[in-house]
Amino acid sequence: MFNRKGLLVSVLLLFVLVLAACTNVGGNDDSDSQNEGTEGEEAKETDAEQVLKIANDQEPAGLDPHKTPAHSSVRIYSQVYSGLVSFDENMEVVPDLAKEWNQPNDTTYVFTLREGVQFHNGNEVTAEDVKYSFERILAEETASHIASYFSNVESIEVVGDYEVQFNLSNPDATFLSNLTNASAAIVDQEVIEENGDLQQVAVGTGPFKFEEWVADSRVNLVKNENYFIDGQPKLDEVIYYTMKEESARLSAIRTGEVDLTTLTAQSAELISNEENIEVKDYQSLEYSYVGFNVNAEPLDDPKVRQALSLATNRQAITDIVWSGDAVVSGPVAPSMGDWAIDVESHELYQHDIEKAKSLLEEAGYADGFDITITTASTYADMVDTAQLLQQQWKEIGVNAEINQIEWGEYIDTWSNTSADVLIGRNGSGTDPDRSLNYFFNTEGSANVWGFSDSEFDSLVEEGKVTVDQEQRKEIYNKAQERLLELSPNLFLVSPMKYVAVRDSVVNFTPYPHDGEDIVEVSKQ
Structure with missing residues (x-):
C-alpha cells in the first residue's frame, strides 16, 4: 500500500514539475515575452525574400540608354545606370555620380565625380567615361534620341581624373535638368567596344x-x-x-x-x-496624342490638321477612354503648372463640326478623304482612342481604317515616320524644352513628323537660352500657341x-x- 501511494505521489509531483516547466518556457516576465515576440517579428521581416x-506591359525594345526611348526599356535601364545628377522627390537637382558642380560662367559647368565608383564589371568611373558617354550621345552615327538635349555642348574637357568640364555655345536654362534624364547615362566604353552597342547588355x-x-x-x-x-x-x-x-x-x-x-x-x-x-x-506628366506625317497628303495642309482637331471631342476621350480620370492637355501637360497654357479655351479645341467641314472644303477636300490610323495593339487606351477618333472624324467625311501593330513594329513605325496618322503617348518631361524643342524643333531628336516652322524654331531656341523664368514662360506660351495653330500633332488628354x-x-x-x-x- 505504501509503495503504491509513494508511486502515485511521485507521478503527481513529476506532472506538476513538467507543467511548471512548460508554463515557464520563455520566462514569466512579461517584458521578456514581449522582447522575444519583437525579435521574432524582426527575424520574420529580415527573412522575407527581398525580391x-x-x-x-511591353517587352523591352532594347537596353541601350543612348538609343532607346521606349518606356518598357527605360524602366529597366534606369535601375542599371546612373547619370551625373538626378532629381529628388521635389524635382530638385541633386548629386548622383557627380558629388558637386560649379558654374564659373553662363556657359561653363565643371563636375567633380565621386571617387572609387565602379561599373558593374569592376572598372572605375573617371572623367574620361563622362566625356566618352556624352560624345557618344552627340555622335551622328549613334542617332541618340536625346542628342538635341545637348546641342549647346560645344566641347567636353577632362580636367582631372575625377573632374570634367562642359563648355556650352550659349547659356542653357535646361542643361542641368536634361542631365537628370535616364538616357543621359554614363557608360563604359570597353563594354560598347566589346558588344557594338548596349541593346542586349x-x-x-x-x-x-x-x-x-x-x-x-x-x-x-x-x-x-x-x-x-x-x-x-x-x-x-x-x-x-x-x-x-x-x-x-x-x-x-x-x-x-x-x-x-x-x-x-x-x-x-x-x-x-x-x-x-x-x-x-x-x-x-504624360499626354496622349495623334501624330501626323506632315509631308504626306492631305496632312501636309495645316487646314486639314486643324479640321481634324475641331472634329476631335477631347472630353469624350477623357470620359470614354480614361473613365473621366484625365484632363485635356496641350504639348505641355497641365501637371507642369504655369508652364502649360489653358488649351481648353483655344479655338481649335472646340468641338465644331461645321467649322471643320468648312476648313476641309477650303483645303479642297469637301467630300472628305480616306486615311489609316496606326496604333499599338497592346495598349488598350491607344486602341480605344483610335476607335473613338474613327467615329468622330466620320462626321466630317474622313473615313479612317485602323491598323493595329505589335510594339516592336510600332517603335519602328514611329522612328521611321512610316504611318500617316499615329496614336501614341509622350512624356512632357520636367522642362518645357522637352515638350516643345525636343519633339517639334526642325532639328529636334524626336521630331519624327517632318514638321518644320522657322517661327516656332526661333521661339524654342530663344527659350532654351533664356535664364529668366518669367521671360521663358512668355516665350514658351507663344511657342505653344504656334504649335496648336499648325497642329503637327493633336494633343489630347493627360491621364492619371x-x-x-x-x-x-x-x-x-x-x-x-x-x-x-x-x-x-x-x-x-
Whole structure:
C-alpha cells in the first residue's frame, strides 16, 4: 500500500514539475515575452525574400540608354545606370555620380565625380567615361534620341581624373535638368567596344546589375553590392515579367504572382477594395496624342490638321477612354503648372463640326478623304482612342481604317515616320524644352513628323537660352500657341496613372517624374 501511494505521489509531483516547466518556457516576465515576440517579428521581416516582381506591359525594345526611348526599356535601364545628377522627390537637382558642380560662367559647368565608383564589371568611373558617354550621345552615327538635349555642348574637357568640364555655345536654362534624364547615362566604353552597342547588355553604376533577359518572358536585375550610396538598394533582386495583356497583369497582382504593376483606371477600380492590394494614383506628366506625317497628303495642309482637331471631342476621350480620370492637355501637360497654357479655351479645341467641314472644303477636300490610323495593339487606351477618333472624324467625311501593330513594329513605325496618322503617348518631361524643342524643333531628336516652322524654331531656341523664368514662360506660351495653330500633332488628354502594389511592399512612392523609384523599397 505504501509503495503504491509513494508511486502515485511521485507521478503527481513529476506532472506538476513538467507543467511548471512548460508554463515557464520563455520566462514569466512579461517584458521578456514581449522582447522575444519583437525579435521574432524582426527575424520574420529580415527573412522575407527581398525580391520585387514587376509586371511590364511591353517587352523591352532594347537596353541601350543612348538609343532607346521606349518606356518598357527605360524602366529597366534606369535601375542599371546612373547619370551625373538626378532629381529628388521635389524635382530638385541633386548629386548622383557627380558629388558637386560649379558654374564659373553662363556657359561653363565643371563636375567633380565621386571617387572609387565602379561599373558593374569592376572598372572605375573617371572623367574620361563622362566625356566618352556624352560624345557618344552627340555622335551622328549613334542617332541618340536625346542628342538635341545637348546641342549647346560645344566641347567636353577632362580636367582631372575625377573632374570634367562642359563648355556650352550659349547659356542653357535646361542643361542641368536634361542631365537628370535616364538616357543621359554614363557608360563604359570597353563594354560598347566589346558588344557594338548596349541593346542586349547593360553595365552601369546603378543600384541594380543586369543579370538576364529571357525574350518575351522576363528581365532579371540583382543588387549592386558596391553601389556608391550607402544602404541602397534594400532589395536583392528585381524581376520584370513581360505581361502584355492587362487581364494577365490584373490576375497576377491579385494572386501575388507579381508585387507591382501599372493599370488602367478601369482595372484600378476593379481592385480598389481588395485586401492586400493598395492602388496608388498620381497625375502624370504624360499626354496622349495623334501624330501626323506632315509631308504626306492631305496632312501636309495645316487646314486639314486643324479640321481634324475641331472634329476631335477631347472630353469624350477623357470620359470614354480614361473613365473621366484625365484632363485635356496641350504639348505641355497641365501637371507642369504655369508652364502649360489653358488649351481648353483655344479655338481649335472646340468641338465644331461645321467649322471643320468648312476648313476641309477650303483645303479642297469637301467630300472628305480616306486615311489609316496606326496604333499599338497592346495598349488598350491607344486602341480605344483610335476607335473613338474613327467615329468622330466620320462626321466630317474622313473615313479612317485602323491598323493595329505589335510594339516592336510600332517603335519602328514611329522612328521611321512610316504611318500617316499615329496614336501614341509622350512624356512632357520636367522642362518645357522637352515638350516643345525636343519633339517639334526642325532639328529636334524626336521630331519624327517632318514638321518644320522657322517661327516656332526661333521661339524654342530663344527659350532654351533664356535664364529668366518669367521671360521663358512668355516665350514658351507663344511657342505653344504656334504649335496648336499648325497642329503637327493633336494633343489630347493627360491621364492619371495607377500603380497597384501588394501590401508586402514597403516604402514605395510613385512620383510624376519617376513612377518607379525603388531604391528604398523592401519586402516584408
